[in-house]
Amino acid sequence: MVEEKEPRTFPEFNFTQGEVLLINKPYKWTSFDIVGKLRNSFKPLKLKVGHAGTLDPLATGLLVICTGKLTKQIDTYQAEEKEYTGTITLGSTTPSYDLETEPDQFFDISAITEEQIKINTKYFTGEISQFPPIHSAIKKDGERLYLKARRGEDVEVTARKVTIREFEITRIELPEVDFRVSCSKGTYIRSLAHDFGKQLGIGAHLSKLRRTKSGNFHVNDAFEIMELVNHIKEIKQSPDYK
Known part of the structure; x- marks a missing residue:
């Protein structure tokens, strides 16, 4: 019933x-x-x-x-501070840093360990410098960046300072890694996923994202x-x- x-x-x-x-x-x-x-x-x-x-x-x-x-x-x-949960997929990158675009590079993840994944979160807590994705709604010269990116134009983005208070790994089932992040206004979780994969040396993109809190x-x-x-x-x- x-x-x-x-x-x-x-x-x-x-x-x-x-x-x-x-x-x-x-x-x-x-x-x-x-x-x-x-x-x-x-x-x-x-x-x-x-x-x-x-x-x-x-x-x-x-x-x-x-x-x-x-x-x-x-x-x-x-x-206000935001909280997100989601999934990072290791071993491949996309131009948009998420699933809006198809993977363009692939990497071998067979040697990566759970310990490496968890330890490397420490490089992304506190105040960090982050480049927004070129597939974003930020305006440059009066136009959204994603419109320029979709036309294949070269787009320069400027790094910005953001603060990540917590970056916790909640599940590892390779190639998927689930996480929870508490961060400041202006943080791009797509960029965090991309940079995290870069730090691990195996590439990554954001495959799922949910905002759970705002203030x-x-x-x-x-x-x-x-x-x-x-x-x-x-x-x-x-x-x-x-």
């Missing part, structure tokens, strides 16, 4: 005054897709909606959304996007909708 799920309990929302909405971003949705879906659900009310920290399309997990007057607080929420917010408290959209449709029928 299948156990029925209890209906989700929603708080009393005041979207215009401002709400912080926690969304569990689905795989292959962009952060802008989520913002657009919510913005459209509020129509005909023209409501400000923004997110506090982009997630790549191939990543899932916590996306912090602000509405109404609380969009002024986006920078504050965006600056004090946790993905376990997040709404599924369509359950929230459907709830907004329901409350729009109320004369007290705001």
Whole structure:
């Protein structure tokens, strides 16, 4: 017998005054897709909606959304420490550092040990210098880098300082290595995976990523996007909708 799920309990929302909405971003949705879906659900009310920290399309997990007057607080929420879990695949690299592009180089991983994998995390904790992927949403000369990369243009990126407070290996089943990372705003986990493989001398790319925390917010408290959209449709029928 299948156990029925209890209906989700929603708080009393005041979207215009401002709400912080926690969304569990689905795989292959962009952060802008989520913002657009919510913005459209509020129509005909023209409501400000923004997110506090982009997630790549191939990543899932916590996306912090602000509405109404609380969009002024986006920078504050965006600056919070983030936590991620995911999987690094050893032995191959991709141009995008994840599965957006196909592997372009392959390496022999037969000699690598679990001890080497765990010990080498120490080179990636504390303040480190990191190059963002060329397949990223960073703008250069007014254009997103990934657009230049897709055209095959040579793109120069500048290293940036980020802080990684924790880098923990949680499972090793080669070629896959699962991890948990706590890090500062602006950290690219794709770059971390690429650089980690480089440090080990066997190449690597990010094959799975999930954001679990942002500041004090946790993905376990997040709404599924369509359950929230459907709830907004329901409350729009109320004369007290705001």
